Amino acid sequence: MLEQQIKPSIAKLSLPRTIRPVGAYTMFSLIWHTIDGKQYAISLDAYTGNLLKIDPLTESATVLNCHTTEQFRDATGISISGDTLWVAKDNGIFYCSMTTFELLPFMELPNKINGIAVSEGAVYASSQEVNCIFVVGRATRGLIRVMPAPGIGPEWLTIHEGDLWVSDRGEETIYQLDPKTADVKMRALTPFANPTGLDFCGSDLYVVYTGDEFYIRDNPNDPDPLSVQVRDRTFIHQLELIHVVDQTPRYTLSNGYLVEMTYLEEISQEEPKDVHNLTWRIALPTDTDRQKLRSIDPMGIPFTEEIVDGQRVAVFNIGELRAGEAKLFGWKATLELRGIKYEVPFEEAATDEMPSEHLQVTYLVDDDGLEMMHPTVMAAAREAVGDETNILKKMLLIRDYVYDKLSYRMQPYIQSPDEVLVRGTASCGEYVGVLLALARLNGIVCRTVGRYKCPPFADQHNLPLDQYYNHVWIEFYIPGIGWLPMESNPDDTGVRPYPTRFFMGLPWYHVEIGKGITFETIKPQPFSIGELAVNHVRFKILKELD
Structure with a gap:
């Protein structure tokens, strides 16, 4: 490179x-x-x-x-x-x-x-x-x-x-x-x-x-x-x-930081009960153009690793969990994080090349309650892009259309895109749902990416920085060019023209974990994560990279 x-x-x-x-x-x-x-x-x-x-x-x-x-x-x-x-x-x-x-x-x-x-x-x-x-x-x-x-x-x-x-x-x-x-x-x-x-x-x-x-x-x-x-x-x-x-696509990296991230689960059952053969999987940070995983260490309980759709996942084989039993487990990662901005002129995205069959069957389908066949969602997909055929221009039109229709508001749970479009307010996860639905209906391969943002205090080093909320955004795919990031809601300023700072770009404080896969899963299925545990997320900015 x-x-x-x-x-x-x-x-x-x-x-x-x-x-x-x-x-x-x-x-x-x-x-x-x-x-x-x-x-x-x-x-x-x-x-x-x-x-x-x-x-x-x-x-x-x-x-x-x-x-x-x-x-x-x-x-x-x-x-x-x-x-x-x-x-x-x-x-x-x-x-x-x-x-x-x-x-x-x-x-x-x-x-x-x-x-x-x-x-x-x-x-x-x-x-x-x-x-x-x-x-x-x-x-x-x-x-x-x-x-x-x-x-x-x-x-x-x-x-x-x-x-x-x-x-x-x-x-x-x-x-x-x-x-x-x-x-x-x-x-x-x-x-x-x-x-x-x-x-x-x-x-x-x-x-x-x-x-x-x-x-x-x-x-x-x-x-x-x-x-x-x-x-x-x-x-x-x-x-x-x-x-x-x-490299295709071309990009520019800006200031980087060495960041320590800890993700910890604390077993805290709402209604104490025995759980048999408990297996807990948590995705690990991935290596990207802007993010490098220097080290990863277990916290509380050792884990093994699996690869799921190309992503590293930590597997905690807890086994028998007694009612009221206390446990702490998770991982601590040391990461190099930088800002990135990709350069893709519109003319380079004017392609007739089709994505692979694997990408189509994986990322052009309604796989997460997107209600892509709902009349409200289908009408929005048509209205957003009109007669545009250029993939990059279509993605920008969809983003701006969603920003016109929605304003940011934290929600206790995620509703489907048809309900969100009618309501007019959305959390970051709901922005993602609407963006995915409209993009996929227009033939644009895209996927959910996340999972956390380090508190963006780049000059506060070696201090514990707690993050309460998780965060998600998307990546969309252009054949011959590859995956490109796009933020869900931070560029929605409420007034046109909207910034394009995080269209094909991410700031240094985003941590990319589990591209296109579920961040955290448990077995047996009758139990949910929220019933069994609360999480603790902590960051520490160790230094600015040379």
Whole structure:
């Protein structure tokens, strides 16, 4: 496998991976700039109007525009060309010298601007309002062209080695674009939410993040002293990229983490009774393009392994279980997890090739109460895709149709797709059921995948992180290309256009267990898992992978 990886530079060896400047609230845009022979990160605090010069080694920040902060307040984008600073604020593009920081107007655009990047001859300005990137001539101040934005959220820009790089806050994605055609050369998921700027330090790519975080506030003057509060969270983090170019489908991996996952069952019978010849099977994490199983160890009781449809399954031969008997058993896995984004242009999915007979009889049937022959489900399958024949376009149309019809709500149990479509709300498992039914009725091979998400706190290492809910999503199959992931409900923001961050992509915190098979089963059948046990799921992020 050929990996086209951004190599570590000398700067990387001396700079920290994460930079948390003191005194910053909401940082937008990022520029690595040399001042007096030393590299500094320049970012704009839109809340205060402070243009910050950040020492990456000490995390101290100096205000460069001490006397003009009011002019910079609520600005969103900055770029540096020579000794000139360029600023995007509201609908306007401004510029100033790097000594006086007095803003002068360059031009005004018809829409609000988010990010800005300046080359030798052009100014690039992104606008979420019209979902495009304006390209303006520096000398003429005239519009050269308008490019479609690669994502749907607010976007920030930088230019590196002739390419335009974009960070999209809504998509949580970094794009590498051809600055003339807007063709996407590469896209990668960010390990954190809310990216608000990016730039290269040598060959190392850094991303700035700005958002909110919840915390428990202890107020001793309040009769109820503990309360949930929100505070600003802003920092700079290095983004690692591995672009795999000689495999079908092509894909890009981003930051990885070494994660320990424990899955434990505690025998806790609702109505104590004897169970004879009890065998308990629990699927194990699998190896994929983005996930590697380093080790697996039994917890409480040894297990043997079976292979079920190509998936590893732990088999616990418990035997006789007495009424009221206490037991703990399960497994602990050490995993390498990375973000992944696949690249499949629509034209590559325009194929007449049929999936194998095995895939058709396994993944084009109603095998899990999908009610595929119900009139409501059949009508939805026809309405979702219309006359479209391209597999990839059909899958995207089905996803968007389901998002239009449903909104997320936790349910105590899963109902069939016909009932879910009428109800209009669904849990992740019910989203999956509807997606499977509509896709299979349209001839798209697909299957359920899951099973858990590590709590996405990538900077909280060696702390126990408990996950209460399980999670499921799907994979769909394109002949000649293979299986591609698609999230069930997280991209359903309720407003079109929907993000495509998890369409053919997964973030680092998903753990893939039991593709196309039941996660957990027991024998004898008269008993259910819920009658006999409660589970405990715990994660620990050990470190960020090099």
